[in-house]
Amino acid sequence: MEGFFSHIGPAAGLVFGPVSLVALFGGVILGIILGALPGFGSSQSLALLFPITFVMSAPDAILFCVAVYSAAEYGGSIPAILIRTPGTPAGAVTVLDGYTMTQQGKALKALKVSLFSGVIGGLSSTLIFIVSGVALANIALKFGPGEMFALGVFGISIIGSFFGKDPAKGFLAAGIGLFLATIGSSGFGGMRFTFDLGPLMDGLPLVVIVIGLLAGPEAFRLLIDHRKTIEKGQVADLTAEKENNRITGEEVKLLIPTWIRNSLIGTAIGAIPGAGASVGSLIAYNEEKRWSKRRHLMGTGIVEGVAAPESANNAVVAGTLVPSLSLGIPGSGTAAILIGVLVTKGIVPGPLLFKESTSLVLAIFIGLIVCNFMLLFVGLVGMRVWGPIAKVPRRILGPFVMIMILIGTYAYSNYWAHVVMVLIMSAMAYYFEKIDIPTVPIVLAFVMGPIVEGNFNKALTIHQGDLMAVMTRPIAVVIMAMAIATAAYGFWRAYQSKREDAATGATLKE
Amino acid sequence: MTLQKGTADFVSVLLITIGLGYLFYYTSTFPPSMLPGYPGDAFFPRIVLGFSLFFCASIIFRRGKELFFGGSVASGEGETVTIDLVQFTYIIALVLAFIFLLPVLGFEACTFLFMFILLITRWFDKLKTRIIKVGLLSLVVSLFFYFSFVILLNVAFPVKILTNHIEFF
Numbered sequence: 001m002e003g004f005f006s007h008i009g010p011a012a013g014l015v016f017g018p019v020s021l022v023a024l025f026g027g028v029i030l031g032i033i034l035g036a037l038p039g040f041g042s043s044q045s046l047a048l049l050f051p052i053t054f055v056m057s058a059p060d061a062i063l064f065c066v067a068v069y070s071a072a073e074y075g076g077s078i079p080a081i082l083i084r085t086p087g088t089p090a091g092a093v094t095v096l097d098g099y100t101m102t103q104q105g106k107a108l109k110a111l112k113v114s115l116f117s118g119v120i121g122g123l124s125s126t127l128i129f130i131v132s133g134v135a136l137a138n139i140a141l142k143f144g145p146g147e148m149f150a151l152g153v154f155g156i157s158i159i160g161s162f163f164g165k166d167p168a169k170g171f172l173a174a175g176i177g178l179f180l181a182t183i184g185s186s187g188f189g190g191m192r193f194t195f196d197l198g199p200l201m202d203g204l205p206l207v208v209i210v211i212g213l214l215a216g217p218e219a220f221r222l223l224i225d226h227r228k229t230i231e232k233g234q235v236a237d238l239t240a241e242k243e244n245n246r247i248t249g250e251e252v253k254l255l256i257p258t259w260i261r262n263s264l265i266g267t268a269i270g271a272i273p274g275a276g277a278s279v280g281s282l283i284a285y286n287e288e289k290r291w292s293k294r295r296h297l298m299g300t301g302i303v304e305g306v307a308a309p310e311s312a313n314n315a316v317v318a319g320t321l322v323p324s325l326s327l328g329i330p331g332s333g334t335a336a337i338l339i340g341v342l343v344t345k346g347i348v349p350g351p352l353l354f355k356e357s358t359s360l361v362l363a364i365f366i367g368l369i370v371c372n373f374m375l376l377f378v379g380l381v382g383m384r385v386w387g388p389i390a391k392v393p394r395r396i397l398g399p400f401v402m403i404m405i406l407i408g409t410y411a412y413s414n415y416w417a418h419v420v421m422v423l424i425m426s427a428m429a430y431y432f433e434k435i436d437i438p439t440v441p442i443v444l445a446f447v448m449g450p451i452v453e454g455n456f457n458k459a460l461t462i463h464q465g466d467l468m469a470v471m472t473r474p475i476a477v478v479i480m481a482m483a484i485a486t487a488a489y490g491f492w493r494a495y496q497s498k499r500e501d502a503a504t505g506a507t508l509k510e
Numbered sequence: 511m512t513l514q515k516g517t518a519d520f521v522s523v524l525l526i527t528i529g530l531g532y533l534f535y536y537t538s539t540f541p542p543s544m545l546p547g548y549p550g551d552a553f554f555p556r557i558v559l560g561f562s563l564f565f566c567a568s569i570i571f572r573r574g575k576e577l578f579f580g581g582s583v584a585s586g587e588g589e590t591v592t593i594d595l596v597q598f599t600y601i602i603a604l605v606l607a608f609i610f611l612l613p614v615l616g617f618e619a620c621t622f623l624f625m626f627i628l629l630i631t632r633w634f635d636k637l638k639t640r641i642i643k644v645g646l647l648s649l650v651v652s653l654f655f656y657f658s659f660v661i662l663l664n665v666a667f668p669v670k671i672l673t674n675h676i677e678f679f
Binding site for chain 1: 515518519522523526530533536537540541543544545548549550551552553554555558559561562565566568569572591592593594597598601602605606608609612621624625628629631632633651655659663664665666667
């Protein structure tokens with residue numbers, strides 16, 4: 001991939017066009033607003049806004065999505081700091097020091113630290129993304145269909161092992177996702193699982209899966225579980241704060257190592273499929289407790305306690321893009337939507353993307369940098385506005401989310417059957433979450449299904465139907481061994497956790 | 511409806527297993543591969559369904575052991591699954607009503623009614639104030655979606671009251 005960076009001019013042209021800048025700016029604002037709504041994560045936000053991308057070109061759509069993703073991760077910290085209710089799962093750790101700072105009358109300062117940390121985390125991980133993405137794609141370019149199939153299996157093993165409490169349920173969910181991906185045309189001239197039903201002939205559209213499994217259950221939860229929820233949290237009066245809101249030079253000195261450390265942690269965690277921003281922020285907070293000069297004060301409302309998880313969870317965004325774009329393995333529900341957006345625009349993620357659509361990859365890189373600066377601007381200007389958004393009661397949110405889902409799904413192809421499918425998926429996902437069957441692996445496996453099957457079929461055809469010849473190629477063997485080791489580790493970890501739970505339960509009974 | 515988590519798990523996964531088992535059987539109706547020894551229509555679905563059935567069996571075995579033979583129940587002991595079936599059915603019925611009434615009443619009226627019916631039970635005010643506030647909010651939301659989707663994104667919703675085309679210039 002010599003001359004990769006020679007495409008920087010056309011890529012900049014893609015980003016700095018008026019429509020792209022509007023898409024980025026709109027994405028940042030919508031991302032902050034949706035992320036700030038209590039209980040709304042980046043994947044739900046993106047699933048809800050997915051229909052807006054239908055009218056956009058591929059670069060604009062992907063730039064819009066990365067802007068929403070980055071901004072929603074920051075937005076999640078707003079209710080965590082102001083009303084002790086994290087907007088995203090990743091914001092849960094921010095509550096510890098963020099809300100304590102609010103109680104001390106330093107809410108505005110906590111919001112500033114969160115914003116600066118998020119932007120620094122986002123910018124540094126973007127630089128790592130482009131370097132490591134190119135390197136990984138270069139390696140993956142040497143892979144044939146057999147190795148790509150093995151890589152897909154490795155991705156499925158990570159997805160199954162680390163989403164949810166029970167790996168068996170994670171793998172079952174991944175299996176359901178792979179099955180759903182087989183509905184429709186087989187690619188061999190036949191139809192599969194259509195039962196002569198017209199709406200199934202073209203297979204299940206990704207929009208149905210994404211909205212139905214990620215945004216749908218949230219709508220049901222808001223409409224049913226939070227029907228009578230009365231939020232008791234009071235939002236801090238940010239206009240009254242004047243004295244405590246400056247970040248001092250000494251605090252910046254303390255924060256620099258925190259930002260560096262946790263940006264690296266966030267990027268690394270983001271690059272591991274299945275881990276995601278919530279794991280990233282949790283690990284970052286733990287590491288901060290170990291390495292910070294003021295570690296004994298963690299949890300008492302210090303700036304490092306907000307900066308650590310926030311720089312990590314925003315660094316996860318670019319980290320997630322590394323395996324998603326260079327290998328086609330989505331690391332999280334949000335990454336699956338990003339891949340889905342590319343696929344619906346006719347672009348196949350994977351190593352060839354870096355070779356054949358270099359301008360697009362570089363546009364994402366530049367777009368991430370621009371969107372972080374926009375996030376800084378919008379975050380600072382609107383800092384006093386976000387409080388009321390965080391205050392919107394959950395019981396009122398439900399009807400808005402549901403109507404947005406219905407209208408958004410219909411907008412995809414003006415077809416009511418898709419809305420009915422979304423309704424069925426949402427109801428199913430709502431029940432699945434009640435019985436601890438995670439729904440994110442279904443989405444991830446659905447996205448990976450055609451890639452895995454396509455490569456498997458290609459590999460078998462190349463090797464004249466000899467399965468052993470496909471599976472015993474050296475690189476494929478190594479990747480398959482990693483997949484088995486990952487699955488084994490997942491089951492061992494679940495077994496250990498179950499034993500610890502049993503021991504704790506027994507101690508409590510005594 | 512409140513169920514013991516272990517029972518809910520066992521019954522749900524059992525039903526999923528029956529469904530997947532039927533689908534596995536159904537793959538036998540797919541046409542065979544055009545070239546013997548090469549993958550055909552049923553090849554990948556069978557692998558996927560077999561894979562899923564294996565994990566279903568493992569969950570059923572574990573849960574069955576806990577339920578019928580009193581094995582270790584650390585993971586779900588005392589836990590329950592609660593679903594408000596009335597609300598659940600009500601929401602589904604309302605969404606279906608929205609879908610089927612849309613061609614009859616039009617996008618604007620349906621969106622307004624959908625929002626109004628859902629919001630009115632979630633607003634804690636005196637009835638008169640509640641009706642006014644919820645009515646206004648539903649109207650604003652309906653207009654927002656009308657302008658966003660019908661006018662700006664040009665989605666072909668069946669509109670009955672407002673126009674589906676506005677010229678700005």
